[in-house]
Amino acid sequence: MENNQQPPHSTRIPTWLDSLQASGYRITGSLRAVVEVIATSNFICSPMEIYLQAARQYPGLGLVTVYRTLEKLEDLGLVERVHREDGCHSYIAAAEGHQHLLICTNCKRAEHFSGDDLSPLMAELGTTRGFHIQGHWLQLFGLCRDCQCSLEEAAQ
Amino acid sequence: MENNQQPPHSTRIPTWLDSLQASGYRITGSLRAVVEVIATSNFICSPMEIYLQAARQYPGLGLVTVYRTLEKLEDLGLVERVHREDGCHSYIAAAEGHQHLLICTNCKRAEHFSGDDLSPLMAELGTTRGFHIQGHWLQLFGLCRDCQCSLEEAAQ
DNA sequence: ATATAATTGAAAATGATTTTCAATTTCAAT
DNA sequence: ATTGAAATTGAAAATCATTTTCAATTATAT
Numbered sequence: 458m459e460n461n462q463q464p465p466h467s468t469r470i471p472t473w474l475d476s477l478q479a480s481g482y483r484i485t486g487s488l489r490a491v492v493e494v495i496a497t498s499n500f501i502c503s504p505m506e507i508y509l510q511a512a513r514q515y516p517g518l519g520l521v522t523v524y525r526t527l528e529k530l531e532d533l534g535l536v537e538r539v540h541r542e543d544g545c546h547s548y549i550a551a552a553e554g555h556q557h558l559l560i561c562t563n564c565k566r567a568e569h570f571s572g573d574d575l576s577p578l579m580a581e582l583g584t585t586r587g588f589h590i591q592g593h594w595l596q597l598f599g600l601c602r603d604c605q606c607s608l609e610e611a612a613q
Numbered sequence: 614m615e616n617n618q619q620p621p622h623s624t625r626i627p628t629w630l631d632s633l634q635a636s637g638y639r640i641t642g643s644l645r646a647v648v649e650v651i652a653t654s655n656f657i658c659s660p661m662e663i664y665l666q667a668a669r670q671y672p673g674l675g676l677v678t679v680y681r682t683l684e685k686l687e688d689l690g691l692v693e694r695v696h697r698e699d700g701c702h703s704y705i706a707a708a709e710g711h712q713h714l715l716i717c718t719n720c721k722r723a724e725h726f727s728g729d730d731l732s733p734l735m736a737e738l739g740t741t742r743g744f745h746i747q748g749h750w751l752q753l754f755g756l757c758r759d760c761q762c763s764l765e766e767a768a769q
Numbered sequence: 770a771t772a773t774a775a776t777t778g779a780a781a782a783t784g785a786t787t788t789t790c791a792a793t794t795t796c797a798a799t
Numbered sequence: 800a801t802t803g804a805a806a807t808t809g810a811a812a813a814t815c816a817t818t819t820t821c822a823a824t825t826a827t828a829t
Contacts, residue, residue: 522777544786591718595751601742
């Protein structure tokens with residue numbers, strides 16, 4: 458089940474733009490530039506990183522517009538906010554259904570996986586602790602294949 | 614396996630103070646006040662909440678000192694930082710060993726549980742995705758027994 | 770073409786957290 | 800008890816991500 462070299466993420470762009478337009482948002486140059494960056498990235502991206510990349514396509518872009526665009530995309534469920542250790546947030550294209558993230562601590566590459574082996578755990582906790590469970594947060598951290606290699610080399 | 618009405622959390626206070634002193638930190642009134650609040654709480658507490666409570670015991674306490682004290686306690690592994698949805702942080706007395714948190718979304722009561730059913734999942738991902746997994750983040754959210762009742766009443 | 774409502778970027782505001790700094794306090798050694 | 804060096808303090812200022820304000824611009828339905 459490869460998740461990497463799958464359908465080119467660029468196919469997301471027209472879909473997202475249609476979705477945005479259908480929801481009454483207007484399609485502007487700024488919007489396109491931000492969508493292109495976040496829709497095609499395999500890495501979690503901070504608003505600043507998105508801004509810096511998108512501004513190459515669309516100079517004059519403002520960082521505030523990136524924040525506003527990400528909010529729209531999140532509202533439509535196209536993009537997912539990722540909580541970082543430092544309390545800031547990064548973003549990544551959302552996965553279908555209920556999935557979790559596996560994030561490379563070195564390069565920030567991220568892959569989704571479905572780990573619904575959690576349901577029994579949650580059911581058990583519901584009864585033993587008397588909690589009515591509503592949701593959960595699960596993120597895994599590690600080194601992706603590329604970073605394992607490059608860090609090994611660097612260590613020599 | 615009740616986790617609630619267990620050994621009174623107040624026994625943590627002398628232990629923590631000893632631990633702090635043994636590490637070369639000086640025991641001051643501010644420190645005591647902050648330790649007393651966080652060591653005995655069953656809820657996740659923000660620095661501001663700790664400040665407001667501790668300042669009743671030790672007027673003149675500064676919010677900055679709360680931040681500094683929490684940092685010391687975290688360094689010693691006595692306290693654990695909890696990531697919140699809004700990106701801010703709350704704190705709670707750390708559990709023994711590797712545990713996860715179950716947090717009431719209404720009153721912020723928190724209980725630890727050990728959920729090491731995750732190891733097989735992580736091992737599998739290591740191989741299928743080529744990641745070398747280093748750690749994970751798991752938090753469950755729900756309503757504690759008390760809040761389930763009080764919210765039911767309120768709904769009537 | 771036009772009117773209107775959405776969108777824009779810049780600048781200012783916010784709010785949690787951190788840093789700076791001079792004054793105070795702890796505690797080990799007298 | 801006294802002392803003195805090093806740790807700790809609170810206040811004020813600085814930082815930094817994020818949000819709000821606002822007047823100017825722009826997309827789109829008509």
